[in-house]
Amino acid sequence: xxxxxxxxxxxxxxxxxxxxxxxxxxxxxxxxxxxxxxxxxxxxxxxxxxxxxxxxxxxxxxxxxxxxxxxxxxxxxxxxxxxxxxxxxxxxxxxxxxxxxxxxxxxxxxxxxxxxxxxxxxxxxxxxxxxxxxxxxxxxxxxxxxxxxxxxxxxxxxxxxxxxxxxxxxxxxxxxxxxxxxxxxxxxxxxxxxxxxxxxxxxxxxxxxxxxxxxxxxxxxxxxxxxxxxxxxxxxxxxxxxxxxxxxxxxxxxxxxxxxxxxxxxxxxxxxxxxxxxxxxxxxxxxxxxxxxxxxxxxxxxxxxxxxxxxxxxxxxxxxxxxxxxxxxxx
Amino acid sequence: xxxxxxxxxxxxxxxxxxxxxxxxxxxxxxxxxxxxxxxxxxxxxxxxxxxxxxxxxxxxxxxxxxxxxxxxxxxxxxxxxxxxxxxxxxxxxxxxxxxxxxxxxxxxxxxxxxxxxxxxxxxxxxxxxxxxxxxxxxxxxxxxxxxxxxxxxxxxxxxxxxxxxxxxxxxxxxxxxxxxxxxxxxxxxxxxxxxxxxxxxxxxxxxxxxxxxxxxxxxxxxxxxxxxxxxxxxxxxxxxxxxxxxxxxxxxxxxxxxxxxxxxxxxxxxxxxxxxxxxxxxxxxxxxxxxxxxxxxxxxxxxxxxxxxxxxxxxxxxxxxxxxxxxxxxxxxxxxxxxxxxxxxxxxxxxxxxxxxxxxxxxxxxxxxxxxxxxxxxxxxxxxxxxxxxxxxxxxxxxxxxxxxxxxxxxxxxxxxxxxxxxxxxxxxxxxxxxxxxxxxxxxxxxxxxxxxxxxxxxxxxxxxxxxxxxxxxxxxxxxxxxxxxxxxxxxxxxxxxxxxxxxxxxxxxxxxxxxxxxxxxxxxxxxxxxxxxxxxxxxxxxxxxxxxxxxxxxxxxxxxxxxxxxxxxxxxxxxxxxxxxxxxxxxxxxxxxxxxxxxxxxxxxxxxxxxxxxxxxxxxxxxxxxxxxxxxxxxxxxxxxxxxxxx
Numbered sequence: 001x002x003x004x005x006x007x008x009x010x011x012x013x014x015x016x017x018x019x020x021x022x023x024x025x026x027x028x029x030x031x032x033x034x035x036x037x038x039x040x041x042x043x044x045x046x047x048x049x050x051x052x053x054x055x056x057x058x059x060x061x062x063x064x065x066x067x068x069x070x071x072x073x074x075x076x077x078x079x080x081x082x083x084x085x086x087x088x089x090x091x092x093x094x095x096x097x098x099x100x101x102x103x104x105x106x107x108x109x110x111x112x113x114x115x116x117x118x119x120x121x122x123x124x125x126x127x128x129x130x131x132x133x134x135x136x137x138x139x140x141x142x143x144x145x146x147x148x149x150x151x152x153x154x155x156x157x158x159x160x161x162x163x164x165x166x167x168x169x170x171x172x173x174x175x176x177x178x179x180x181x182x183x184x185x186x187x188x189x190x191x192x193x194x195x196x197x198x199x200x201x202x203x204x205x206x207x208x209x210x211x212x213x214x215x216x217x218x219x220x221x222x223x224x225x226x227x228x229x230x231x232x233x234x235x236x237x238x239x240x241x242x243x244x245x246x247x248x249x250x251x252x253x254x255x256x257x258x259x260x261x262x263x264x265x266x267x268x269x270x271x272x273x274x275x276x277x278x279x280x281x282x283x284x285x286x287x288x289x290x291x292x293x294x295x296x297x298x299x300x301x302x303x304x305x306x307x308x309x310x311x312x313x314x315x316x317x318x319x320x321x322x323x324x325x326x327x328x329x330x331x
Numbered sequence: 332x333x334x335x336x337x338x339x340x341x342x343x344x345x346x347x348x349x350x351x352x353x354x355x356x357x358x359x360x361x362x363x364x365x366x367x368x369x370x371x372x373x374x375x376x377x378x379x380x381x382x383x384x385x386x387x388x389x390x391x392x393x394x395x396x397x398x399x400x401x402x403x404x405x406x407x408x409x410x411x412x413x414x415x416x417x418x419x420x421x422x423x424x425x426x427x428x429x430x431x432x433x434x435x436x437x438x439x440x441x442x443x444x445x446x447x448x449x450x451x452x453x454x455x456x457x458x459x460x461x462x463x464x465x466x467x468x469x470x471x472x473x474x475x476x477x478x479x480x481x482x483x484x485x486x487x488x489x490x491x492x493x494x495x496x497x498x499x500x501x502x503x504x505x506x507x508x509x510x511x512x513x514x515x516x517x518x519x520x521x522x523x524x525x526x527x528x529x530x531x532x533x534x535x536x537x538x539x540x541x542x543x544x545x546x547x548x549x550x551x552x553x554x555x556x557x558x559x560x561x562x563x564x565x566x567x568x569x570x571x572x573x574x575x576x577x578x579x580x581x582x583x584x585x586x587x588x589x590x591x592x593x594x595x596x597x598x599x600x601x602x603x604x605x606x607x608x609x610x611x612x613x614x615x616x617x618x619x620x621x622x623x624x625x626x627x628x629x630x631x632x633x634x635x636x637x638x639x640x641x642x643x644x645x646x647x648x649x650x651x652x653x654x655x656x657x658x659x660x661x662x663x664x665x666x667x668x669x670x671x672x673x674x675x676x677x678x679x680x681x682x683x684x685x686x687x688x689x690x691x692x693x694x695x696x697x698x699x700x701x702x703x704x705x706x707x708x709x710x711x712x713x714x715x716x717x718x719x720x721x722x723x724x725x726x727x728x729x730x731x732x733x734x735x736x737x738x739x740x741x742x743x744x745x746x747x748x749x750x751x752x753x754x755x756x757x758x759x760x761x762x763x764x765x766x767x768x769x770x771x772x773x774x775x776x777x778x779x780x781x782x783x784x785x786x787x788x789x790x791x792x793x794x795x796x797x798x799x800x801x802x803x804x805x806x807x808x809x810x811x812x813x814x815x816x817x818x819x820x821x822x823x824x825x826x827x828x829x830x831x832x833x834x835x836x837x838x839x840x841x842x843x844x845x846x847x848x849x850x851x852x853x854x855x856x857x858x859x860x861x862x863x864x865x866x867x868x869x870x871x872x873x874x875x876x877x878x879x880x881x882x883x884x885x886x887x888x889x890x891x892x893x894x895x896x897x898x899x900x901x902x903x904x905x906x907x908x909x910x911x912x913x914x915x916x917x918x919x920x921x922x923x924x925x926x927x928x929x930x931x932x933x934x935x936x937x938x939x940x941x942x943x944x945x946x947x948x949x950x951x952x953x954x955x956x957x958x959x960x961x962x963x964x965x966x967x968x969x970x971x972x973x974x975x976x977x978x979x
Contacts (some may be wrong), residue, residue, distance in 0.1 A: 031968040039961035046953035048866070050927055050946035055956035059753045061738070063943050065765040078960070081740055082967035086749050090967070091974040093742035105968065112972045116979045153979070160978055184511045184597075184659030185622050186679035190746050197743070208977060269753035269963075272952075276959045283966035290973045 002246040005307055009300025012127045013292060019123055019138075023291050026119070028284075030112040034074050034104060041075050042067070056276075059083075059269040074104050084266040087283075088259055096197055098168050117153055120298070121145025124219040127299045128306065128315045137319055141219075148218055152226040156211045163203055171196045209248060210234055212297065216305050222317030240308055247304050248297075255293045262286040354527040354708070354827045356398035357487055365649065366546030366586040366825035369394035370523055377554040377577075378594065383436075383500045383509060385516070391492040391523055396545075398528040400483040404448070404492065405463070405526075405533035406476045407544075409518035412536040413439040413504050417471035419464070420505070423538035427785030439501030439508070443521060446478065449491040454481050466535045466781060474536040475524070494521050503663035505538075506674065512559075513595040513659035517669060518542065520590075525708075525827070534710040537781040539788045541709035541716075542589065546825050549590040553580045560600060562618045562654045563592035564672045586649075586825055587670035588706050593656050597621060603631045610642040614652040622679055623657055626688065630655050630675055633692035636731035641700050641723060644813050645820040648699060655692065666691050668698030684750045685739040689732050690761070694724040704824040712830055713780035713788075718796020719816075719833075725761035725797060736761075759937055762801055763794030768940045771795070775856040777830070798937040799852040802890075805935040807841050815840030851888040852938065860886030861930045862944030864914060868925035878925040880917040884910055886940065895932040898923045905932075926950060 013020060045067050046052040054060035064080070071078060081090040093099075101109060122142035126133060133141075176196045180189045213233035214226065223229040237244050266286070270279035306314050361368040376387040395401055412420035413433065421433075446457045462473045484490055498519060501508035507517040524533025525545050532543060553561055554577050565584025572578050584590060598618040605613040615638075617630050634655055638648050654672040658664040665676030673695035677688035697720045701707075707715035728736060738754040741747060766789070773787040776795055783791060804812045819828070819836035830853070838845045851857060864883040871877035882894050894906040894915070900923045908915045908930075919925070927948035931939065939945065 027969050027972060030972055031965045034968060035961045035965035038964050039957045042957035042960055043953045045943065046951075046956055047943075048947045048949070048951040048953065049943045050929065050948050051943045052952040052956040053948075056952045056959055059751075061754050061757070061760065062764075065760070066768065066941060066943055069765060069768050077967075078964055079740075080738060080751050080754060082960075082964045083751055083753060086740065086742075086751065087967040087970045089742040089747065089749055090740075091971040093744075093747075094971065095974055095977075097744060101971075105971070108968070109972060109975055113975065113979050116976055120979070156978070181661070182511055184513050184662060185620070186660040186746075187622050189660060190679065193744050193746060204978070268751075270959070272955055272959065276955075276962075279959075280962050280966075283963070287966060287969045287973060290970070294973065294976055 001304070001307060002243050002250065005243075005247060005304035006250050006296075006300045008303035008307070009127075009296050009298075012130055012299040012303065013295050015130070016126050016132075019126060020288070020292060020295060023116075023119065023123075023295065024288050026112070026115050027287060027291060030108055030115070034108060038074050038078060041071070042078075045070070056272045058271060074102065077102060077105065084268045085263040088262060096200065098164055098172075117149050118142050118146050120215060121149060121219060123295065124215060124298060124302055125315075125317075127302045128216075128220050129319065133319060145215075145219060148224065148226055148229075149215060152211065152214055152218070152230065155226070155230060156207070159207050159211075160204070163200070163207060167203060168200060171200055205248065209237060209244060212301050213237060213244070213305065216298075216302050219317070220302065220305060220315050222315075236305065236309070240304075243304060243308065247300055251293065251297045251300060254296060255290075258286070258289045258293055262289075353823075353832065354525070354529070354532070354829060355396045356528050357396040358826050360825060364586060366588075367394075367396050368547050368586065369396045370545035370588070371547040372520070372549045372551070372590065374520055374549070374551045374590070375554075376520070376551070378514065378556070378559075380512070380514075380556060385498040385500060385519060387497070387520055388495050389493070389520055391494070392489065392547075393492060393523055394489045395484045395486055395526060397526045398486055399530075400485045400488070401480070401526055401531070402483045403477050403479045403531075404490070405524040405531045406478075406494075407518070407522045407524060407533060407536070407542075408441040408443070408474055408476055409522075409536045409542075410439045410441045410498050410501065410507075411473035413437065413501050414473055415471055417469070418474065419467055419469045419472040419535045420474070420538045422469070423785045427538060433504075434502055437502035437504070437508075439499045439504070441496055441498040441521065443476065443494060443496050445493070445495040447493045448478070448480065449493070450480070450482055450484070456480075464535055465531075465533065466537070469535070472535050475533050476521075477533075492523070496521055505536075506664040506667040508663070510659055510662045512597065513593075513662055515591070515593045515656070515658060515662060515664040515674065517591045517664075517667065518589075519592075522589075527827075532708065532710075534781060537710065539783055539785045540713050540781040543706075543708045543710050543827075544588045545827075546586055546588045546706065549582075549584040549587060551582050551584075551590055551592070553582070553592055553594070554578070555580065555594045556596075558596045559594045560596065560598040560618060561592060561594045562598070562616065562656055562672060564590040564654075564670045566650075566652050566671075584671060587703070589670050591669035591672055593618065593658075593664075593672075593674075595659065597659070598657075599624070601627050601631075603635075605635045605638045607639055607642065610638065610647045611649070611651070613638055613648055613650070615655065616652060617655045617657065619657045620659060622660070623677055626657075626677055626681060629677075629681075629688055630657065630692055633675075633689040633732075634696045636689075636727055637693045637696035637699075640727045640730060641697055644726075645700055645723075645817050646704075646824065649704070649824075650699075653696065653699065655696075657688075666695055668695045668702055670703045671699070673698065678748070680746065680748055682739065682748055682750050684735050684737045684752060685748065686728060686732055686736040686756070687739075690724065690728055690736075693727050693731075694720060697724050697727070700820060705820060706825065706827050708827060708829075710781050711779045713792045714776060714796040715828070715830065715833060717789075717792045718794075719800065721762060721793045722797040722800040723816075725758045725801075728756075728761050729758045759798065759801060762797035762937070763790065764798060764937065766790040767794035767798055767938070771858045771938075771940050772856045775854060776852070777854045795852070795938070799848075801937045802852075802935060803837065803845075803848075805933065805937070811840050812837070848890070851890075855888065857887035858940045859888045859890055859936055859938045860884070860941050860944075861890075861892050861910065861936070861939060862941065863928050863930055863947040866925065866928045866947040866949065868949060871920065874922055876921055876924045878919040878921060880919075880925075880928045881914055882908065882917075882928070882930050883914040884912070885944070888938075890936050890938075892931040892936060893933070895929045897926045897928070899926045924949070 051063040122138040125141035214229040218229040267279035371392040374389040561580040563582040565582040568581040601617045656674045676691040701720040702716035736756040738751045770787040770790040865881035868878040929946040
């Protein structure tokens with residue numbers, strides 16, 4: 001059941017490439033304005049300096065440090081950590097270590113997550129039906145479920161706020177500190193840290209599971225009550241723990257595989273011209289792969305739910321159709 | 332010819348004044364010794380691990396090597412810096428931004444139980460001990476004690492001082508204290524101040540500076556529980572097992588000005604011998620933590636590189652042994668120097684292309700020269716040990732380990748390192764250009780170090796000094812600078828030089844008066860910033876181009892710089908600009924168009940805080956470079972966004 005659901009999820013993603021392309025473009029569009037702003041700042045700082053040559057051909061760390069010393073806003077995030085695999089270490093470490101994001105990036109993230117919340121209904125609807133519906137139906141489903149997911153999102157927000165504030169503090173600022181502050185052996189302290197990460201990740205993963213299946217049930221069963229969807233999701237998880245956890249584990253392994261491949265093939269600083277565009281292609285390919293993993297989580301969970309409680313492709317809600325515009329009546 | 336004579340006269344004057352300079356009149360080596368040996372200690376100390384206490388008894392044989400008699404004695408009681416929250420050390424730490432309240436078990440203290448002075452006879456002066464605060468008048472600070480003498484001690488006169496004391500061991504502050512069963516003891520015993528010709532130089536303990544003391548012989552017996560390994564300054568004389576479960580470790584050090592020790596049952600003891608065709612053999616002893624097994628060669632290789640290059644460049648290491656202490660994790664005692672012993676610093680995961688632990692080891696081993704052998708006053712002129720040593724260390728880093736020195740960042744709570752193989756660390760990065768640039772105007776370097784702003788002083792002490800020495804190296808040439816530094820080392824080893832003594836050595840070796848440079852780099856806080864203001868190259872009649880170059884001094888400090896204009900056929904024109912005026916204009920009529928212009932093209936002036944503006948080209952590539960790096964940054968941002976999208 002788990003393996004077939006996982007494969008089924010991949011099939012559903014493959015059958016809806018427009019969705020994958022869509023979420024990729026959302027991710028691109030979310031990041032692009034700030035990237036353009038940074039580009040302007042970099043270009044201004046380099047001006048007509050010969051330092052630009054080394055910077056284009058490789059890394060000019062001299063110039064980089066000078067830029068950093070004068071940077072403000074998003075310029076302060078322009079650090080070597082943007083090179084190659086460090087991006088991934090930085091982003092995951094930043095999330096688990098609860099690093100504060102600077103305001104422009106926090107806003108971008110907020111908008112991006114809102115966009116995900118909007119399209120998730122349409123994505124799940126498309127994956128649940130397993131057949132092409134067209135853009136109208138997709139956006140209609142997005143609209144239908146968006147406000148329900150906002151309600152669910154409030155519960156999720158509260159949960160994550162609790163996890164990232166109180167639980168994180170308790171784990172990392174109290175338990176971890178108390179148990180390690182007098183330990184003079186680094187590996188021991190490291191293992192404690194790993195334990196904290198494992199506990200925290202497991203808690204966040206549990207929360208994401210619950211909210212994921214709540215969304216799946218909301219869409220597949222056309223639920224209007226998000227409280228009901230959440231309770232139903234928890235019931236499903238409790239009754240099918242091995243399947244749910246097994247599937248999540250396989251998806252986690254897929255995530256790790258994608259990250260491992262990125263670690264191997266990333267270009268690092270790279271050079272200019274074709275070499276630069278090759279690097280861009282590889283990095284965007286990685287982002288695309290990460291998004292596929294994200295979609296695979298949704299698709300495979302949808303498949304698992306449908307296989308467990310109904311049948312392949314079961315969905316209670318009729319295909320959402322966007323109402324015709326008023327102009328139709330005059331035609 | 333004439334100018335040569337004038338320079339010779341100046342140089343001679345420098346040599347003479349250098350020979351007469353220094354802080355103490357009678358600081359010549361004692362007979363049969365390397366140093367004056369005017370502050371000699373016999374110490375018996377017992378560690379009580381259960382109540383985290385040291386109980387000690389010491390006899391100081393002190394000789395007045397100043398030009399004047401003294402009617403009092405002054406002592407450092409450094410551990411009283413953590414006796415209360417209002418000590419000068421803790422006040423300054425708060426001023427520097429660290430407002431953490433020490434843990435209840437972190438506090439420390441030193442209490443004198445008995446003090447007797449033997450002059451014509453023995454005097455009990457315990458009741459007359461008083462605390463003084465010569466730097467800031469802080470009555471809550473107890474890091475300097477004074478006792479008035481019943482009769483003055485004349486120049487070259489001697490005294491015996493017997494002190495009985497006990498000390499509460501801190502949970503580490505300032506690289507001294509304990510964690511679990513690891514102990515590191517620095518500045519742990521009542522230590523006599525330095526009497527200079529100008530009077531006592533006994534500063535309070537400050538959060539941003541270190542120490543200053545006279546040379547002597549240390550004979551120390553440390554009693555620790557059986558099973559504890561001990562490392563200490565000097566050399567081991569004996570280890571005596573007692574019947575009460577303790578062991579007495581006897582160490583003896585000559586011509587050193589401090590004594591530190593460490594003990595822990597966890598240390599793994601390893602030794603290796605440093606051998607060199609022209610330098611003395613040195614026994615290297617490494618006390619390694621078990622969790623760092625496998626890193627012993629990295630420690631030894633770095634220490635050996637230091638003994639070799641410092642020895643070849645400045646002068647031989649004169650002691651027969653050196654002890655490298657691998658400190659316990661979270662002990663806060665890493666990266667600290669003491670005579671013939673230092674603490675290194677590494678991590679459990681220490682990737683080979685990153686110069687840790689090598690750079691720390693080289694730095695602290697290097698302090699054996701700039702601090703240990705040349706005993707400058709670290710309170711007042713911290714740059715004379717830290718800055719000169721930062722420069723020297725960066726030079727060894729580059730010479731011995733340049734091929735494996737890459738930038739690294741740590742993630743996941745600082746445990747997981749990632750080396751950026753695209754970013755080799757160049758020497759001026761090791762010399763801290765970025766740190767200096769950020770705080771370039773925070774203090775004039777000539778300000779007494781303990782008065783630097785606490786949070787920024789390090790950038791001046793370490794980095795500005797290293798950068799102006801690097802500038803001198805490029806300007807005068809390494810052979811000249813090396814000669815200056817080795818002369819300075821030879822002249823001032825086992826003595827207390829002042830800044831002018833170093834400057835004199837440099838001017839003497841350079842054969843010219845470098846005072847104008849030091850006026851700016853050392854005595855002032857102005858910044859150096861030269862740049863190109865304008866470059867045009869336009870057609871001016873058939874087959875000719877008129878090129879105009881305007882270079883500008885943006886900073887207030889001045890330095891002579893070259894201006895190099897490169898033309899499209901590869902030809903170059905170099906102008907020498909004294910750099911005094913605000914700007915200088917150069918015009919060229921050539922048959923080809925100019926391609927670029929550079930101010931200070933060979934980057935002599937390492938102190939230039941903005942090097943990007945030092946060049947301009949008519950074929951700019953900023954668009955290409957900014958596109959490349961903004962796209963990389965975008966991928967990072969997308970990674971962040973997708974990672975957080977896990978939550979929706």
